[in-house]
Amino acid sequence: MKVKVLCRNPDDYVRETTRDIQRVPRNYDPTLHPFEVPREYTRAMNATKLERVFAKPFVAALDGHRDAVNCMAKHPTSLSTLLSGSCDGEVKVWNLPTKKCVRTLQAHEGFVRGMCARFCGTSFFTVGDDKTIKQWKMEAPGYGEEEEPLNMILGRTELLASCASDRSIILYDMREATPLQKVIMNMRSNTLCWNPMEAYIFTCANEDYHLYTYDMRQLSMPIVMHSDHVSAVLDVDYSPTGKEFVSASFDKTIRIFPEKKSHSREVYHTKRMQHVICVKWSLDNKYIVTGSDEMNIRLWKANASEKLGLSAEVKALHQLEPKLTTREKQAQNYSQKLKQKFQHHPQIRRITRHRHLPREIYSQRKELHVMKEARRRKELNVRKHSKPGSIPYVSEKKKHVVAVVD
Amino acid sequence: MMTSAVGVVFVGREEKKKKKTTSKMADAMGSKPAETHVGKEKRKSATKRYWQNTELNDPVKTEDRNHEKDSENHETSENKTERKKKRKHGPQGKKFISGKKDPFPGPAPVPEEKIRKFQRGQTSIVANDMFSDGSEILKSTLKDAEETSKLATEKAARFDLLLSEDAGFLEADEGEETCTIAQDDIADAVDITSGTKYFNLSLTQFGPYRLDYTRNGRHLLLGGRRGHVSCFDWHSKQLMCEINVMETVNDVKWLHSEAMFAVAQKKWLYIYDNTGIELHCIRRFNDVLRMQFLPYHFLLATASATGFLQYLDVSVGKQVAATCTKAGRLDVMAQNPYNAIIHLGHPTGVVTLWSPNQREPLVKMLCHRGGVRSIAVDKTGTYMVTSGLDRKLKVFDIRAFRPLQSYFLPAGASCLSLSQRGLLSACTGDIVQVYKDVWGTPVKKPYMAHRVRGAVWGAQFCPFEDVLGIGHGEGFTSMIVPGAGEPNFDGLDSNPYRSVKQRQEWEVKALLEKIQPELISLDPDQLCKVDRATWEQRHQERVKQLGYDPLAKEKFTPRHKGKGRSSSGNIEKRKRQVAHEDQRELIRQTVEEKLAKEKEIKEKEKKKAQQGQRSALDRFKK
Secondary structure (H helix, E strand, O other), X not given: OEEEOOOOOHHHOOOXXXXXXXXXXXXXXXXXXXXXXXXXXXXXXXXXXXXXXXXXXXXXXXEOOOOXXXXXXXXXXXXXXXXXXXXXXXXXXXXXXXXXXXXXXXXXOOOEEEEEEOOOOOEEEEEEOOOEEEEEEOOOOOOOOOOOOOEEEEOOOOOOOOOOOOXXXXXXXXXXXXXXXXXXXXXXXXXXXXXXXXXXXXXXXXXXXXXXXXXXXXXXXXOEEEEOOOOOEEEEEEOOOOOEEEEEEOOOXXXXXXXXXXXXXXXEOOOOOOOEEEEEEOXXXXXXXXXXXXXXXXXEXXXXXXXXXXXXXXXXXXXXXXXXXHHHHHHHHHHHHHHHHOOOOHHHHHHXXXXXXXXXXXXXXXXXXXXXXXXXXHHHHXXXXXXXXXXXXXXXXXXXXXXXXX | OHHHHHHHHHHHHHHHHHHHHHHHHHHHHHOOOOOXXXXXXXXXXXXXXXXXXXXXXXXXXXXXXXHHHHHHHHHHHHHHHXXXXXXXXXHXXXXXXXXXXXXXXXXXXXXXXXXXXXXXXOOOOOOOOOOOOOOHHHHHHXXXXXXXXXXXXXXXXXXXXXXXXXXOEXXXXXXXXXXXXXXXXXXXXXXXXXXXXXEEEEOOOOOOEEEEEXXXXXXXXXXXXXXXXXXXXXXXXXXXXXXXXXXXXXXEEEOOOOOEEEEEEOOEEEEEEOOOOEEEEEEEEEOEXXXXXXXXXXXXXXXXXXXXXXXXXXXXXXXXXXXXXOOOOOOEEEEOOOOOOEEEEOOOOEEXXXXXXXXXXXXXXXXXXXXXXXXXXXXXXXXXXXXXXXXEEEEEEOOOOEXXXXXXXXXXXXXXXXXXXXEEEEEEOOEEEEEEOOOOOOOOOOOEEXXXXXXXXXEEEOOOOOEEEEEEOOEEEEEEOOOOOOOOXXXXXXXXXXXXXXXXXXXXXXXXXXXXXXXXXXXXXXXXXXXXXXXXXXXXXXXXXXXXXXXXXXXXXXXXXXXXXXXXXXXXXXXXXXXXXXXXXXXXXXXXXXXXXXXXXXXXXXXXXXXXXXXXXXXXXX
């Protein structure tokens, strides 16, 4: 007789000392792990719910301006610096981590219309309603020095820009005297932002509540029409990855759109935030800064449920606990994958899409929907009662482009 | 499992990257000229070792030597690192510096059946070109997903080769049958620890006994018909509690862990903790005869003498469903561990399958000519074994619902139980027989047999052990059945050696991923399959459910107009106008279709006519 009976030595399965970690022998045999799919689904559901629970996007508000914030600029080399110009001609330089204003300049009389920093970060330019362009040093003046512009250009207000004015978007080539191309749309475009990763793609924020993403090589029809806002869109800025962009609107909200999707994935609003005039996406892809009508600058998280804190490297440098341990990171990746796997299941989709909106926006959206439906119905009826083929089908995207001029 | 699957994927990717970089390095090394000073130096260093260095007389010389040696050492160390690099990617480098070939180049091959064990669902959808007209992005995503899943499968299969324990077995000598080998002989033949797994508990006062093992096989719960309930850690034989409930005990069952158990008593269902303290008396569950616990759903399913099948959610303490089966006394019950469906056996010979979501049985199978005595379902959810009063033991494929095998046992069988590795125990009176592979080729003789002292009342294989627990009239017998248990357990799922802390952590995790009872269905993977029901089909279902068609055109009701324009004649006229309009559309369509058809026919005729005018030379055309 030959016999063998299962006999395990407990020493192989139990830790040796209490300071040791527990031993966890694994066996991936699928028959030992029944209900794989329902359990994964439950996990995905939990992850989705937790994401909504932890969605607290608002970080800080910076107040100090004495008029509406009209424009902002990012510092090209320092993540913690932000420049903002207001409607009374004042420019402020902010330190974001301390949430304090570092410098205040009376730059112009009237509006500060635009500003940008030099790529090296040593100085910045401002444009004002007083028909001047001024160049400023980035650092504050030393003791006894007087604050004055480095350079001043007096002249006309037309600037070399790549876009925007009377219902049209104009593309210039800097090396040539004449503009390249021009698109005329139904309504005026307010701002335009180039995709930092795909150089031929840009998105413009239009007065007709929509945003349009164009391919520069084919301006006759936008690639995507982004609609969700219920009022004019005033500003747009791309994330440094080029995958998403944020838009600021007159309807007192900002929305984050994936670049290729026609509807937003996120909407931010607060009770006190009025018409949002300018918006910027920070260069570390983590924050969004908005400047609004009621003189405040607000800092938001780009990913509402993200865990904030110092990065692991910085913490290691100061011998603090890192933001995310490896296990946390793994768990996060895993739940991310699960959410993606089950994203189309109705329950999960409903939870991920659910947002609370102010009543005006909610009702306005409904109203817009009714109007759109009516327009569609009318077109249908007209088509029905006219000669077949006489009224062509025009895609919604194409309707908003009036003409392309070479 | 799933967690690990993703983890495995990541590891795999990293490894891939590493491979790439190393292969680049290999190229760089390959491009080096064949004669390098490194090679020469190596030969020199190979001849001289420190223990061979015997000339240490002249101090000056030795100093020089030392210098030389230093430089040599430096060189050799470089050499070593290079060699290491080369060895790391043996297959690319092909030959080691020693000139020998690697006899086993590349990673060890994984047997095909191991890979098949870990495969899930269909593969190579992209290769089948089902999506030939689909978008490129979709195609590439599918391809990526397929590749990752393939990688994960292979990794899991490779990990399977490293499992530490092997399953038990029993082989008889020539001219001997395994079923004649006595338990005492086996206990003598095996090691002492395994030998102690054969034991008898003589409990003559309160029998016969029902029993239940916990999911990790560590703890045992005994319930005597006359009220004796006790639970203990049967590895260490440590008693946890022993009580007498002073009532008839119909069945006992552990809940999700060894902290709590349920006892079906004469009238109501009780829940005790492992020190014997009564936690709950659940009066909504009366006259319970049999119980089953669904561990992933945290549901306790009970079958009662009044014909009710009830589900209790033990995590929140609520009754999830109560179904009147209308089939009288329910004393035969089993669960399908693959899909959490409850199987009930009835005196009419019918086996019914139940889920908490439906008030009627999912399936009704006529299995026996007499009443059903016992049911067992295997862990893959493929086979069901039933025994009946017609003294037959039958095996069914419950995916296709068809019989596979039928055996005739002279005395019939009760208390069927299937082990993790597919052994079947069947009890006839006081004899316990264990069969091997009943669903394969027809079995002639039992694998093992054992006689206990009283009539058997309950039998269950212990998970992860080669042990069959038998509760009978005179107490309890633990019988050694080599090859019954799964040798390698999963520490995150059910770990017999877990500490209290580990158990608590597991409890929290398990509760978090408790599956909702609504998800119980015959196919548990349905949730991740594509719903191919067409829109029309769904619409038809909806119409059936609602009783009307929500998308149907509204019937035209003419608006009331003032100033005498809404006379009945006028209204009728307007109605007719609308009807005409609708009809016109229809007529237009049919006319268009007709015209198109006529055109087609004409063209065909034309072609025919052309073919009709064939020249004499056409016959040579081919």
